[in-house]
Amino acid sequence: MSDSGENDAAWTLYKDRPEWRDLKPVPENDGPSPVVVIAHSEKFEDVYNYFRAVLQSNEKSERALQLTKDAVELNPANYTVWQYRRDLLQALGTDLRTELDYVEAVIKHSPKNYQVWHHRRVLVEWLQDPSLELELTGDALLQDPKNYHAWQHRQWVMKTFGLFDKELEFVDNLITEDVRNNSAWNQRYFVMNNHLGWSDLNVQREICYTLEKIKFVKNNESSWNYLRGVCFHDKRGINGNAVVTSFCEELYKNKCRSPYLLAFIIDMCDEAIKKGETNTFHNADRAILLCHDLATKYDKIRSKYWNYVCDKFKKIQKAQNETDNHENNIDN
Amino acid sequence: MENQIRCFEDIFSEAFNNEKVVTDTSSDQVDVETSVFNIYKQFEKNASMDPDLPKLSRHTHSKILKNWLKGLHKSYECLDASRTWLVYWILHSLWLLNDLPDAETLSHIVQFLSHCQNEEGGYGGGPGQYSHLGTTYAAINALSIIGTDAAYDSIDRSSLQKFLWTLRDVDGSFALHKGGEQDIRGVYCALSVAKITNTYTDALFDKTAEWLVSCQTYEGGFAGCPGMEAHGGYAFCGIASLALLNKSHLCDVDALLRWCVNRQMRVEGGFQGRTNKLVDGCYSFWQGAAFPIISAILSQDNKEMIETVFFNQGALQEYLLICCQARDGGLIDKPGKLRDIYHTCYALSGLSVAQHGTGAGDPYVVGSPRNEVNRVHPLHNVAPHLVYNAVHYFIRHPPPVKDKN
Ligand SMILES: [Zn+2]
Numbered sequence: 001m002s003d004s005g006e007n008d009a010a011w012t013l014y015k016d017r018p019e020w021r022d023l024k025p026v027p028e029n030d031g032p033s034p035v036v037v038i039a040h041s042e043k044f045e046d047v048y049n050y051f052r053a054v055l056q057s058n059e060k061s062e063r064a065l066q067l068t069k070d071a072v073e074l075n076p077a078n079y080t081v082w083q084y085r086r087d088l089l090q091a092l093g094t095d096l097r098t099e100l101d102y103v104e105a106v107i108k109h110s111p112k113n114y115q116v117w118h119h120r121r122v123l124v125e126w127l128q129d130p131s132l133e134l135e136l137t138g139d140a141l142l143q144d145p146k147n148y149h150a151w152q153h154r155q156w157v158m159k160t161f162g163l164f165d166k167e168l169e170f171v172d173n174l175i176t177e178d179v180r181n182n183s184a185w186n187q188r189y190f191v192m193n194n195h196l197g198w199s200d201l202n203v204q205r206e207i208c209y210t211l212e213k214i215k216f217v218k219n220n221e222s223s224w225n226y227l228r229g230v231c232f233h234d235k236r237g238i239n240g241n242a243v244v245t246s247f248c249e250e251l252y253k254n255k256c257r258s259p260y261l262l263a264f265i266i267d268m269c270d271e272a273i274k275k276g277e278t279n280t281f282h283n284a285d286r287a288i289l290l291c292h293d294l295a296t297k298y299d300k301i302r303s304k305y306w307n308y309v310c311d312k313f314k315k316i317q318k319a320q321n322e323t324d325n326h327e328n329n330i331d332n
Numbered sequence: 333m334e335n336q337i338r339c340f341e342d343i344f345s346e347a348f349n350n351e352k353v354v355t356d357t358s359s360d361q362v363d364v365e366t367s368v369f370n371i372y373k374q375f376e377k378n379a380s381m382d383p384d385l386p387k388l389s390r391h392t393h394s395k396i397l398k399n400w401l402k403g404l405h406k407s408y409e410c411l412d413a414s415r416t417w418l419v420y421w422i423l424h425s426l427w428l429l430n431d432l433p434d435a436e437t438l439s440h441i442v443q444f445l446s447h448c449q450n451e452e453g454g455y456g457g458g459p460g461q462y463s464h465l466g467t468t469y470a471a472i473n474a475l476s477i478i479g480t481d482a483a484y485d486s487i488d489r490s491s492l493q494k495f496l497w498t499l500r501d502v503d504g505s506f507a508l509h510k511g512g513e514q515d516i517r518g519v520y521c522a523l524s525v526a527k528i529t530n531t532y533t534d535a536l537f538d539k540t541a542e543w544l545v546s547c548q549t550y551e552g553g554f555a556g557c558p559g560m561e562a563h564g565g566y567a568f569c570g571i572a573s574l575a576l577l578n579k580s581h582l583c584d585v586d587a588l589l590r591w592c593v594n595r596q597m598r599v600e601g602g603f604q605g606r607t608n609k610l611v612d613g614c615y616s617f618w619q620g621a622a623f624p625i626i627s628a629i630l631s632q633d634n635k636e637m638i639e640t641v642f643f644n645q646g647a648l649q650e651y652l653l654i655c656c657q658a659r660d661g662g663l664i665d666k667p668g669k670l671r672d673i674y675h676t677c678y679a680l681s682g683l684s685v686a687q688h689g690t691g692a693g694d695p696y697v698v699g700s701p702r703n704e705v706n707r708v709h710p711l712h713n714v715a716p717h718l719v720y721n722a723v724h725y726f727i728r729h730p731p732p733v734k735d736k737n
Contacts, residue, residue, distance in 0.1 A: 028458065028460065029459045031444055031446070031459070035437075036402075037403040037404065038408045039405055040406065041406055044412075055460070077410060077411075080413065080461045083509065086511060115513075118512060146609065177355070182608045186560070186562075220608075222608050225550070225607060263590075301596055304642050
């Protein structure tokens, strides 16, 4: 942000402005023994001296509104200024459309700031008009496709005003652009979960979509996580869908050792055991083997975790062996 | 064994494989790995001549932190609404380094924070600023670190509790300030503060656990609000809050653990904040501290679990010590970034978690034993005994007005 008076010569300090002569500036009161004192520019100090004065006297005026603009420009993260500005907008009955334009400009300048996006949201709430929001957030996401604030605002608008229609297309473009963009995958889940729903048909369609993306890039945690998320809504579970299980086995057979593939097969084993549906592909022995491979070869950084998961399967295996022995004894 | 320091060859063998599909995500990752490889390679050379490496530059960090405590350059104007935070970050960092300022300076801090406290309860980012939950959390933590009767007594707990009530929404979530945004940070800060100051009531946090659970995503981590992407900072807020409420069984702990372990980067050794994002020193704490919390939850059903944290403690320390120390003091996000107070605090806090794990066993310290920093309470990010002292002081001295709502 432009923070100093030095390089903008045309700037007149508030203390030198005749129209502000009636107001006594209020310096910051740090007490007798201040700490973390920030060396402010003269302009910063002057603007905030007058902002504090306005705040203290609770002045609701056009000039105060203008002052908050200067204060915001010097520090867009000052939530007190933004809050007071909202109080002013309401008290003065200011045209909120121009305020939308204004905050859009600030967002363009500071797209990763909590206050600006919140201000935008309140304006949209007041106006009950979401018509500009998809474009605004779309622009911000073009600059940074993982901007958390922009996504959060977009989700709020879509949920509040039911604007889901073209979102799957928007998301698909982002995923096509960068298949590793996890925010886009998350948004895909958001659309499914809040709008299209998890019908059998939709689940199957999403599975096919995701498998295509995994075929394209196998070491991509985003698509594997999404697959797990979708399978969670499949009545057959993650080990009961033949399309998924055969896809995984095919990859494995073709020497793919993506840790996400191995982890997925381990989850299938886990589910098969829990459902009492173990088979040649999904059982405790295989899970143990995969955990071992991950811990020692394919995912060494997580060896502690894989050894912990391995131990869980070993306990299951041991319990199974004991029941098997027990049954054998009864048979004898 | 599982925590041993890695040799360069091993690190290099973990290089990102883009599968011939280059995207923004992959090229950003490759860039970071390239700079990290250079640093680790150089380090291996240096370490062969000096077995004491890697070394935590305690003195240099302490010195710059004490300078920051006095005053900050104009470039910190953007943090003018976070001065309370700055106080906590600096004090906590100094405490981690076992080098707290003298009693006089500490009493100055108490006075300054009193000037940030508002009559309506809570603390703002500076004198004359509205109360904010984040800065209130920072102030309460800073005062707990100082730990004198004067520090404790400077908190107006009756108005603090009223302030918390004004921010609560019917669904159990909290806004960060009056008229402000609402997300999982609000819940965490409110809970941490309420628990420490003994202003907690069940009514104040009615339905909060259910709201928190609705923030857990299909990936297993927590988001800032329902529907959003799992994120390290918010995941910490989510699981720490559930633990403070004693309701962690309501969320899927196994899924959270899986998501958390996957945030550790196989090359860098540090943590990323979200799936397919870049490593960042500050997540050493946000992600790292989730592990002792998870271990504590899991050990409720399994007694032997308490000793372990399920991430690579050695690799995280390597990242922080070798890649994240600025030459002139302070710690950083990642190589190439400038130091700042926030990253100094959370990188050091993460180093503490990496060394002490659950705190049950002996610390595991990479490099010289002098690298050991003090231990933190993973739910509050303040020393365990300082949390205990504050909590017990406030139990012995109940606030003048009981919860009226
Ligand atoms: Zn960071």
